Amino acid sequence: MVPGNISRYNFKKIFLPPSLLLKQLESVLFFRSTIRWRGFGKWLTRKSLRSIPVSAGAVGMGCIGFPNHPVWEVTNRCNLNCIHCHTEGGHKLEDELDTSRAKKLIDELAEIRDFRMLVYTGGEPFMRGDLFELLEYSKKAGFVNVIASNGMMIDDGVARDLKKAGVAGVAVSLDSDNCLVHNNIRNNPQAFEKALRGIEAIKKAGILLQVNTTAMDINFEDLGDLIDYVDRLGSGIMLMYQLVPVGRGIEIAKSALDMEYNEKLLTFLAEKQKRTSVLIEPVAGPQYWAYLLERAGRTSRSWIRKAERSFYGCTAGNGLVYIKANGDVWPCPFIEVNAGNIRNSSFKKIWENSEVFNNLRNRSEKLNGSACSECKYNIICGGCRGRAMAHSGDYMGDDPSCFINDDDKE
Numbered sequence: 001m002v003p004g005n006i007s008r009y010n011f012k013k014i015f016l017p018p019s020l021l022l023k024q025l026e027s028v029l030f031f032r033s034t035i036r037w038r039g040f041g042k043w044l045t046r047k048s049l050r051s052i053p054v055s056a057g058a059v060g061m062g063c064i065g066f067p068n069h070p071v072w073e074v075t076n077r078c079n080l081n082c083i084h085c086h087t088e089g090g091h092k093l094e095d096e097l098d099t100s101r102a103k104k105l106i107d108e109l110a111e112i113r114d115f116r117m118l119v120y121t122g123g124e125p126f127m128r129g130d131l132f133e134l135l136e137y138s139k140k141a142g143f144v145n146v147i148a149s150n151g152m153m154i155d156d157g158v159a160r161d162l163k164k165a166g167v168a169g170v171a172v173s174l175d176s177d178n179c180l181v182h183n184n185i186r187n188n189p190q191a192f193e194k195a196l197r198g199i200e201a202i203k204k205a206g207i208l209l210q211v212n213t214t215a216m217d218i219n220f221e222d223l224g225d226l227i228d229y230v231d232r233l234g235s236g237i238m239l240m241y242q243l244v245p246v247g248r249g250i251e252i253a254k255s256a257l258d259m260e261y262n263e264k265l266l267t268f269l270a271e272k273q274k275r276t277s278v279l280i281e282p283v284a285g286p287q288y289w290a291y292l293l294e295r296a297g298r299t300s301r302s303w304i305r306k307a308e309r310s311f312y313g314c315t316a317g318n319g320l321v322y323i324k325a326n327g328d329v330w331p332c333p334f335i336e337v338n339a340g341n342i343r344n345s346s347f348k349k350i351w352e353n354s355e356v357f358n359n360l361r362n363r364s365e366k367l368n369g370s371a372c373s374e375c376k377y378n379i380i381c382g383g384c385r386g387r388a389m390a391h392s393g394d395y396m397g398d399d400p401s402c403f404i405n406d407d408d409k410e
Contacts, residue, residue: 023059027310034292035273042277047236050208053144054169062312063283064320068114072323077127081187084214086247086333089123095326099130103137108347110141121148132165139166151198159205170202171210176222177229209235216243216255231278242284244334244386263403266291284384286313290377290404313381317360331360334386335395369398
């Protein structure tokens with residue numbers, strides 16, 4: 001395939017067919033009824049329509065959405081030195097994909113019919129000089145573009161250019177509404193101020209704002225005020241990550257939430273969600289979806305089967321694929337298992353034939369740990385595969401942070 005030959009992909013639709021829209025509505029209504037979401041009306045009238053392109057192709061809820069979409073770490077370069085960075089972002093890697101090979105990757109991703117949205121991340125994606133060229137290229141290939149950034153390099157002019165380049169959503173990282181806490185985590189005294197400048201520019205340009213937060217003991221007490229702050233900012237989506245000790249996070253592994261605090265966080269999020277209009281999705285805490293069912297008393301087999309249409313828990317390799325700056329293909333940013341490199345094999349071949357991905361897609365049969373493999377919430381939750389990997393070195397092992405009481409193993 002020749003880079004630049006993208007006209008064959010113009011049939012891909014940015015807006016979803018009615019069947020997918022109805023499936024998305026079904027999932028969010030099931031979530032609303034399960035959690036008794038009082039802020040749903042405000043979210044529906046003010047934020048839902050702008051969320052549709054960002055959730056392109058989604059049919060359910062889980063870690064970073066479900067089903068399939070690629071997240072591409074376009075560079076390891078970064079203008080910050082965050083203490084929890086899973087990529088250990090900083091200097092550019094010697095073997096990062098150049099512009100020509102990056103466009104060829106976009107061509108290969110466009111061959112996967114289920115891929116409708118492409119997430120650009122890093123490092124800091126704005127540190128890559130050809131970013132806008134690549135955004136224009138993937139826009140023409142039929143992708144909805146989304147960017148995950150620390151926000152520091154976004155001003156009004158950049159935000160307007162992002163809008164023109166087909167960027168439907170920008171996820172900005174905020175770890176606290178307290179500037180000192182955020183700046184300490186980010187190791188930069190201007191990180192909070194410049195992130196807020198970026199957020200205002202994103203809103204002004206009419207781009208959906210998403211906020212990404214990493215929960216750890218350093219900022220745990222700030223999370224309530226932060227969610228209220230994010231809601232006031234007008235964010236449509238908030239991803240609540242948990243620290244998984246990989247990358248630089250290994251150095252602060254003791255800050256990761258244990259089983260007790262995983263339960264405290266997810267219990268707190270369920271209560272907070274009732275009263276807020278921002279849609280909060282936990283990342284690296286897939287027990288949330290099983291907990292919601294237990295909390296609502298929906299634990300019968302019929303309810304669980306109904307929930308399996310909307311809740312998917314861990315989506316690593318079974319909805320999410322993570323592409324490193326050098327072309328390595330991982331199931332997720334926290335599972336440091338290389339399924340192949342696009343320089344040596346086509347992305348489609350890796351995606352369809354990799355043993356790693358096939359294991360994760362068949363987790364009901366392939367899980368090694370008894371706690372996760374025998375749990376009746378296997379499909380709804382499945383355990384965090386990244387936490388399992390960090391704990392035991394086995395990405396198909398048990399999730400050590402699981403707190404769900406499951407007396408009826410099946």
